[in-house]
Amino acid sequence: MSGRTITIVGNGDVAHGAAAAIDAADLVIRFNDCRSVGKGGTKTDIVAVCNTGRPALSMLGGGRWKTSDAVRRASEFWSVRSGAKFGAMRADLMKTHPDLDDFCDDYTIGFEAFARATGRRHRVIPVETHERLDRDLARFAPAPYVVPSSGLVVIADILSDFVxxxxxxxxxxxxxGGWEWHPFAAERRYVEALAAEGRLRRLDQSQSSDFAQGA
Structure with a gap:
């Protein structure tokens, strides 16, 4: 019996030729405002959301995100960030990154309520995934960072608990590439190591661009 095709679509560039392959997958995961929809197809089964700080407040604060086509299609929402872990980070971040004063504000309950009100499933990626990912990234000598990107957290979660x-x-x-406090150089090396081990693959390069931005 053959397995599923699970396609994780970041918010970076995806060329026109990738849409059909993405939409043919058994499961498609997108992120936040699902900027990948269009060139990256339309199928959306899971929307993984950054459930803390300004991105979460922006998504929950108005109707545009909630009524977008991709969010309407989704059957599940995954809150990427563990409230317990991010709450524990707050005191240290206030010393090292005082400009991130709202970074750990937790809006998980808002996504839970939205999922419940619309008859969809909601889950929170467990703190164990974050801790394991930090340990795994250490092998790739990351520069000082605040947290891994949401995209990498979802990749780690899929490979450890879902596949x-x-x-x-x-x-x-x-x-x-993107926000300066994600360890993107180490993340790239980590993903390439996973690909070399055969645990995942990038969509055929002949079908997609050079992926200018991450999730």
Whole structure:
């Protein structure tokens, strides 16, 4: 019996030729405002959200995110950040990054309420995934960082707790660049190591761009 194709689509560039392959997947995961929709197809089963800080407040604070086509299609929402972990980070961040004073504000309850009100499933990626990912990234000598990107957290979660034998995990729209306090250089090396081990693959490069931005 063949496994599923699980495609994780970041918010970076995806060329026109990738849309059909993405939409043909058994499961498609997108992020936050799902900027990948369009060139990256339309199928959306899970929307993984940054459930703390300004991104969360922006998504929950108005109707545009809640009524977008991708969010309407989704059957599940995953809150990427563990409230317990991010709450524990607050005191140290106030010393090292005082400009991130609202970074750990937790809006998980808002996403839970939205999912419940619309008859969808909601889950929070467990703190164990974050801790394991920090340990794994240490092998790739990351520069000082605040947290891994949401995209990498979801990749780690899929590979550790979700994938089944025979599943094909495919990435598109990951350029490993963006916010300065994500360890993108180490994240790229980590993903390439996973690809070399055969645990995931990038969407055929002939079908997609060079992935200028990550999730």
């Amino acid at each position: 089944r034998p025979g599943d094909d995990v495919v990435l598109a729209g990951f350029g490993h």
